[in-house]
Amino acid sequence: xxxxxPSWNEGTAKSTIVGFVDxxxxxxxSDFVPPAERIAVFDNDGxxxxxxxMQVQVFFALAEVHRLVTQNPGLLAKPxxxxxxxxxxxALATLPKKEVFEPVFATHAGMTVDEFRTKARAWLHAARxxxxxxxxxxxxxxxxxxxxxxxxxxQFRTYIVTGGGVEFVRAFAESLYGIPPEQVIGSxxxxxxxxxxxxxxxxxxAELGSFDDREEKVVNIALHIGRRPxxxxxxxxGDLAMLRYTLxxxxxxxxxxxxxxxxxxxFAYDREFKLSPFAEGLDHAxxxxxxxxxxxHDWQRVFDDHADAIPETA
Amino acid sequence: xxxxxPSWNEGTAKSTIVGFVDxxxxxxxSDFVPPAERIAVFDNDGxxxxxxxMQVQVFFALAEVHRLVTQNPGLLAKPxxxxxxxxxxxALATLPKKEVFEPVFATHAGMTVDEFRTKARAWLHAARxxxxxxxxxxxxxxxxxxxxxxxxxxQFRTYIVTGGGVEFVRAFAESLYGIPPEQVIGSxxxxxxxxxxxxxxxxxxAELGSFDDREEKVVNIALHIGRRPxxxxxxxxGDLAMLRYTLxxxxxxxxxxxxxxxxxxxFAYDREFKLSPFAEGLDHAxxxxxxxxxxxHDWQRVFDDHADAIPETA
Numbered sequence: 001x002x003x004x005x006p007s008w009n010e011g012t013a014k015s016t017i018v019g020f021v022d023x024x025x026x027x028x029x030s031d032f033v034p035p036a037e038r039i040a041v042f043d044n045d046g047x048x049x050x051x052x053x054m055q056v057q058v059f060f061a062l063a064e065v066h067r068l069v070t071q072n073p074g075l076l077a078k079p080x081x082x083x084x085x086x087x088x089x090x091a092l093a094t095l096p097k098k099e100v101f102e103p104v105f106a107t108h109a110g111m112t113v114d115e116f117r118t119k120a121r122a123w124l125h126a127a128r129x130x131x132x133x134x135x136x137x138x139x140x141x142x143x144x145x146x147x148x149x150x151x152x153x154x155q156f157r158t159y160i161v162t163g164g165g166v167e168f169v170r171a172f173a174e175s176l177y178g179i180p181p182e183q184v185i186g187s188x189x190x191x192x193x194x195x196x197x198x199x200x201x202x203x204x205x206a207e208l209g210s211f212d213d214r215e216e217k218v219v220n221i222a223l224h225i226g227r228r229p230x231x232x233x234x235x236x237x238g239d240l241a242m243l244r245y246t247l248x249x250x251x252x253x254x255x256x257x258x259x260x261x262x263x264x265x266x267f268a269y270d271r272e273f274k275l276s277p278f279a280e281g282l283d284h285a286x287x288x289x290x291x292x293x294x295x296x297h298d299w300q301r302v303f304d305d306h307a308d309a310i311p312e313t314a
Numbered sequence: 315x316x317x318x319x320p321s322w323n324e325g326t327a328k329s330t331i332v333g334f335v336d337x338x339x340x341x342x343x344s345d346f347v348p349p350a351e352r353i354a355v356f357d358n359d360g361x362x363x364x365x366x367x368m369q370v371q372v373f374f375a376l377a378e379v380h381r382l383v384t385q386n387p388g389l390l391a392k393p394x395x396x397x398x399x400x401x402x403x404x405a406l407a408t409l410p411k412k413e414v415f416e417p418v419f420a421t422h423a424g425m426t427v428d429e430f431r432t433k434a435r436a437w438l439h440a441a442r443x444x445x446x447x448x449x450x451x452x453x454x455x456x457x458x459x460x461x462x463x464x465x466x467x468x469q470f471r472t473y474i475v476t477g478g479g480v481e482f483v484r485a486f487a488e489s490l491y492g493i494p495p496e497q498v499i500g501s502x503x504x505x506x507x508x509x510x511x512x513x514x515x516x517x518x519x520a521e522l523g524s525f526d527d528r529e530e531k532v533v534n535i536a537l538h539i540g541r542r543p544x545x546x547x548x549x550x551x552g553d554l555a556m557l558r559y560t561l562x563x564x565x566x567x568x569x570x571x572x573x574x575x576x577x578x579x580x581f582a583y584d585r586e587f588k589l590s591p592f593a594e595g596l597d598h599a600x601x602x603x604x605x606x607x608x609x610x611h612d613w614q615r616v617f618d619d620h621a622d623a624i625p626e627t628a
Contacts, residue, residue: 113536157496166540167540170540180350181539182471182538184540191533193532193555195558198562199562199563200558200562201562215507219504219505219506225495226480227495241507244509244513244514248513248514248515288512
């Protein structure tokens with residue numbers, strides 16, 4: 001049937017998505033939505049790429065943490081810093097996301113935004129997942145990249161709304177997903193603008209600006225986009241508010257959860273994953289009108305084994 | 315010569331802008347800039363529309379302030395609240411912008427974002443400048459609307475970066491300037507997302523989130539856009555950091571100040587306007603490479619006398 005979404009199995013999930021896109025694009029139809037209002041929002045970790053057993057950005061921070069703790073040994077009193085310095089991934093995985101992400105964000109304080117992006121890109125270009133042995137960027141889900149392309153081709157504007165750091169995700173979002181920097185919304189540390197000779201440069205501070213998770217995702221969508229999305233995709237309780245906000249408006253709208261139920265091709269986890277549990281969302285998806293995509297049943301393949309590394313420079 | 319910018323007099327300002335746009339759009343030329351990088355940022359108050367003797371949003375807040383002070387008489391201890399309640403525009407005009415804008419933003423705390431936007435739009439649809447007697451939206455500068463259209467037609471993405479409230483400016487930016495909500499960056503109060511039946515609604519809180527002025531404009535450009543603009547336009551010291559940041563990158567770039575030097579057709583003011591002075595920028599424009607547009611000499615006309623009111627609903 002449809003040439004789009006080739007890595008999706010024929011089934012309810014695919015046909016429901018395709019039917020929705022057809023309806024909102026049908027000029028003159030009762031469900032037509034003008035292109036300007038075709039806003040789609042996607043979580044990143046666990047939705048667009050693999051987040052298990054730990055989010056990619058945590059691996060990125062591990063190397064830097066040693067330097068930070070040498071400068072300020074008092075940080076070891078914080079369980080997340082201690083676990084990171086010890087390389088104790090098991091201990092890290094028992095902590096709530098915010099406790100782990102705060103030191104991750106703090107790790108690059110003092111760097112300019114340009115320096116940070118260069119560093120992140122160089123790391124992403126070469127770093128490999130310690131367990132799986134592949135480049136982290138090869139952990140992007142092929143069916144989700146297809147979905148982003150499909151929506152983009154139908155004049156949707158696709159945004160990433162991530163708990164990850166906005167500058168980290170911008171370092172790869174354009175080459176990996178085709179999503180430009182202005183369509184990435186994420187967590188952020190405060191920045192300061194400094195005069196440096198004839199230029200003004202931006203420097204990252206240690207102080208958290210926004211932790212873009214749960215209700216804060218809705219707040220940031222309102223602040224950055226100023227329109228309510230009509231399509232949303234997530235994979236954890238951290239996305240539930242965003243999915244419900246998407247569904248709350250008038251007219252046609254859809255919201256989806258990806259369920260990681262594929263221990264052979266990726267991983268099977270949900271409510272027990274302390275770093276980013278999927279429990280309330282899983283229990284209430286039906287009641288809230290949120291569709292659930294099964295990785296195991298709805299996807300013909302998960303990864304693109306021939307994926308290139310992202311380029312080292314922009 | 316050029317059919318664009320008909321309300322601009324032929325002269326250095328117009329020819330410099332047109333020459334720049336021609337160069338960045340010339341495929342294969344050494345100054346070519348891909349459309350995705352053609353980011354242009356504009357201040358709003360005093361740059362796109364009239365801000366004298368007081369920014370439009372202050373007038374919008376005046377009616378609400380009485381209600382607020384009745385509920386909480388302690389607010390009268392703050393000079394800006396006192397002056398607003400007394401309707402003492404002269405006293406208000408002697409205060410710094412942040413002191414005046416904070417109560418303006420606080421005025422609508424407790425409203426949902428949807429309620430606020432409806433209210434702002436209804437007010438803007440009908441409210442008239444007490445001195446001039448025209449609709450506030452008729453205070454938009456025709457040459458600047460032409461410039462926005464001209465850049466948009468050449469695949470620039472035009473953003474407003476305003477000290478005004480982001481939700482207030484979004485209420486009219488699309489109909490008045492053709493700038494969609496996701497391209498408006500502004501000051502903001504914190505919001506909270508609340509479950510309300512099957513929906514999630516956003517409510518404005520009294521606490522200031524970002525006061526989008528001076529260096530904070532640069533920080534917000536980085537946070538929201540993630541690219542350095544190549545063209546910028548402002549009219550006060552509050553825009554200086556944004557203009558210098560724009561000029562600081564590599565490749566072709568331009569930054570402009572509008573100088574209000576036209577007491578006949580609009581107003582003549584700069585360093586003495588306490589609410590938003592133009593002093594450091596005026597003194598150093600040349601040194602920093604910022605062009606200065608004279609309203610009196612560079613504009614053939616200032617306002618569109620036949621301008622329609624903005625529609626009351628979106």
